[in-house]
Amino acid sequence: MTTKQVFEYMHHAPDHDDPVHGAPMKVNMGPQHPATHGVLRLAIELDGETVTSIDPIVGYLHRGKEKTCESLGWHKFFPHTDRLDYVQPLLNNVGYALACEKLAGIQVPQRGQEVRVLLMELSRVMAHLIYIGTTSIDLGAVTIFFYSFRLREELYSILDAYTGHRMNNTYVRIGGVYADVDENVEGMVAEFLRTAPARLDEIEKLLTANRIWHDRNRGVGVISVEDAKRLSLSGPNLRGSGLAYDLRKAQPYSGYETYDFDVPVGTVGDAYDRYLVRMEEMRQSLRLCTQALERLKKSKGADVLTEDRRYVLPPKGDVHSSMEELIAQFKIVSDLRLPKGEAYHAVESSKGELGFYLVSDGSSKPVRCHIRAPGLMNVQAVPVLGRGRLLSDMVAIIGGLDFVMGEVDR
Amino acid sequence: MGSLKPVEGEGVGFLATRVDELINWGRKNSLWPMPLGLSCCGIELMAMIGPKFDLARFGAEAARFSPRQCDLLVVAGTMTWKMAEAVRTIYDQMPDPKWVIAMGVCSSSGGMYDSYAVVQGVDSILPVDVYVPGCPPRPDAVIDAIIKLQKKIEREDPLRRLLKGPENKPDIGTGEAFKQPNAGIARSSLDLHPHDPKAKLEELQK
Amino acid sequence: MTAPQTRERVVKALEGVAFDTIDARDGMLTLRVERAVLGELFARLSDRAGFDQNTLVTAVDHFPAEPRFEMVWQFLSYDHNDRVRVKCSLAEADAHVPTCTPQWPGASFSERECFDMFGVRFDGHPDLRRLLMPDGYLHHPLRKDFPHAGIEPDRLYREWDKKRREGWQPNA
Numbered sequence A: 001m002t003t004k005q006v007f008e009y010m011h012h013a014p015d016h017d018d019p020v021h022g023a024p025m026k027v028n029m030g031p032q033h034p035a036t037h038g039v040l041r042l043a044i045e046l047d048g049e050t051v052t053s054i055d056p057i058v059g060y061l062h063r064g065k066e067k068t069c070e071s072l073g074w075h076k077f078f079p080h081t082d083r084l085d086y087v088q089p090l091l092n093n094v095g096y097a098l099a100c101e102k103l104a105g106i107q108v109p110q111r112g113q114e115v116r117v118l119l120m121e122l123s124r125v126m127a128h129l130i131y132i133g134t135t136s137i138d139l140g141a142v143t144i145f146f147y148s149f150r151l152r153e154e155l156y157s158i159l160d161a162y163t164g165h166r167m168n169n170t171y172v173r174i175g176g177v178y179a180d181v182d183e184n185v186e187g188m189v190a191e192f193l194r195t196a197p198a199r200l201d202e203i204e205k206l207l208t209a210n211r212i213w214h215d216r217n218r219g220v221g222v223i224s225v226e227d228a229k230r231l232s233l234s235g236p237n238l239r240g241s242g243l244a245y246d247l248r249k250a251q252p253y254s255g256y257e258t259y260d261f262d263v264p265v266g267t268v269g270d271a272y273d274r275y276l277v278r279m280e281e282m283r284q285s286l287r288l289c290t291q292a293l294e295r296l297k298k299s300k301g302a303d304v305l306t307e308d309r310r311y312v313l314p315p316k317g318d319v320h321s322s323m324e325e326l327i328a329q330f331k332i333v334s335d336l337r338l339p340k341g342e343a344y345h346a347v348e349s350s351k352g353e354l355g356f357y358l359v360s361d362g363s364s365k366p367v368r369c370h371i372r373a374p375g376l377m378n379v380q381a382v383p384v385l386g387r388g389r390l391l392s393d394m395v396a397i398i399g400g401l402d403f404v405m406g407e408v409d410r
Numbered sequence B: 001m002g003s004l005k006p007v008e009g010e011g012v013g014f015l016a017t018r019v020d021e022l023i024n025w026g027r028k029n030s031l032w033p034m035p036l037g038l039s040c041c042g043i044e045l046m047a048m049i050g051p052k053f054d055l056a057r058f059g060a061e062a063a064r065f066s067p068r069q070c071d072l073l074v075v076a077g078t079m080t081w082k083m084a085e086a087v088r089t090i091y092d093q094m095p096d097p098k099w100v101i102a103m104g105v106c107s108s109s110g111g112m113y114d115s116y117a118v119v120q121g122v123d124s125i126l127p128v129d130v131y132v133p134g135c136p137p138r139p140d141a142v143i144d145a146i147i148k149l150q151k152k153i154e155r156e157d158p159l160r161r162l163l164k165g166p167e168n169k170p171d172i173g174t175g176e177a178f179k180q181p182n183a184g185i186a187r188s189s190l191d192l193h194p195h196d197p198k199a200k201l202e203e204l205q206k
Numbered sequence C: 001m002t003a004p005q006t007r008e009r010v011v012k013a014l015e016g017v018a019f020d021t022i023d024a025r026d027g028m029l030t031l032r033v034e035r036a037v038l039g040e041l042f043a044r045l046s047d048r049a050g051f052d053q054n055t056l057v058t059a060v061d062h063f064p065a066e067p068r069f070e071m072v073w074q075f076l077s078y079d080h081n082d083r084v085r086v087k088c089s090l091a092e093a094d095a096h097v098p099t100c101t102p103q104w105p106g107a108s109f110s111e112r113e114c115f116d117m118f119g120v121r122f123d124g125h126p127d128l129r130r131l132l133m134p135d136g137y138l139h140h141p142l143r144k145d146f147p148h149a150g151i152e153p154d155r156l157y158r159e160w161d162k163k164r165r166e167g168w169q170p171n172a
Ligand code: SF4
Pocket: A083, A168, B039, B040, B041, B042, B076, B077, B078, B103, B104, B105, B106, B107, B111, B134, B135, B136, B137
């Protein structure tokens, strides 16, 4: 793509011959609209078919997570982190656990980190598959939904075998993960890694060179790197504009610096670029999973949870047989005290920078748990990207920005 | 089609049934769900329509996003008080007869969100036919709920309702008898489910 | 643990602005300032120190201690790959701070959220409305004196419901 083309895309006036200029019209999109990802409401003002102003109204899924954390305590908040960005539950778990560990100042054992990387990357693939599925449904390519869900079902089966539930697994703990992956799960992941690239190719074959997909996505929702930065966009939306900033590379955690993977970037910054970036990210995630799996094979038998018993739950088997362990478990679940202070930790979620800002006063009740939701920033960009475009472009813009309301509203 | 009885005659073959049962048979096998995917449960709802679980096997895959075309409201996810108005509007816009499935603990009872923003169970604002526990319920569980609902539809009495006309009760707005223990607001007589067995019982007692 | 280059750069950019640095547990460079210098501070951080992304704007409620609120801003610089945190204490009686939306338009929703949740006003914000709770909600949920179960959570719905029933036609 040459600079000239980029320029044309950016200043692409809506090319339509619209007889009904002049009479502004207000259209309400949502909160229960099939093409919004969840319960987002957009109050749109139209001039003919052209969007003149957009007011995103969020909060229809505000469940009071931050307050919940403050009243429940550190450990009991874990299940609630799953339901933030509910298409990638385990990644959110890890984000919160990392922030708590930073506050507590503890290290996760090597194998625990490897399991986490595996889980995080599988979650990323899950999240991007939802993006592909829902966005293509919105744009009329219903088949893709079935293709992406077929792949997602395989991931569900893996998580089902590993954690016992398909979604909202809550399998990460402060100091590691709840249980080790066994051979069965490893085998399933290996099988998935063997078949997934071909499945992704199938999806790409149907979309990447598809004329309709091009028409609906290319040149839609263009944003420059500078604007994206100032709008606090992160993740694939920022990389789609061309800045190769990935927290996994820039501020590595869980040993990401030792893995070998690439950060895909776009060139134009439109919805199509974001799509390409996400497709490539899925492949990179598969690469990461392969590496993590190899390491897991080598480190068999090592701990996945730290030994530091101040913050870590005792093994389940001991809890049933020993009084001390039972008391320890009870204390950690209901009365875990993290040291006084504050900590911020951000992970690269599938939507962008997912950060947890925790403030503790040394007691068992958190003073503050702020969740820096990348989705909220993505919603914020909708008016900027949508102004001056056609109403039908809104669907592509919303889909391309990719947010999940559970995280936007918290 | 259990209610159809083949009648054998000389040279003719036809099926005999009751109109009631025919209507019920038609209704139960062509539920048009309105997937109200509010949050996490909505993802499982998608999975249910998706390739592995394939809701089409039960005649309920024709998901429509317009309430005017639907007769089954699947409330999948956490409903907040801010969203409640929209949900109630959607329910009001659906044509009779209509049924509601509360999918997940959030919509059944508020679930893990005992907080200032969340409705403690959609039954405080809507009449619910089937509750599905689970966080999120597995798609199998929801399919089971749909089968249960089909059984329930089978037992309904559509003709009688048709002849008698719809219940035309003035909206009293108190509905003390149906106050749920967890309901934030009192239910009115209008919220009586048209196919509610309790209503039927009352009717018979009159 | 703060990288010395970051500290150096920030100190240089903030020449003439009064601030303290505190040691945060996570090692992030943390500045504590008075409200009066916030506007100047934002401009300097944005233009001279090169912080081009606003990560978060939030508050911490230390009820019943005074000053009650502690505002927290966090910024990220993509070029230098580092972060800075800014803090400022506010009394409950005049809980308002200058907005940072001129420098970082992306802070707009965060500020609206903070206003919604804590009732801290942002002077100069172009569109300071509630973000998550409905308009007309009377409380600020994340304040410590607000109960988790809420105060009359269904009030607005009930009002709406009353209106709905006025024009109700059961047969229509
Ligand atoms: S029941 Fe669980 S999965 Fe379903 S919406 Fe509620 S929290 Fe989400």
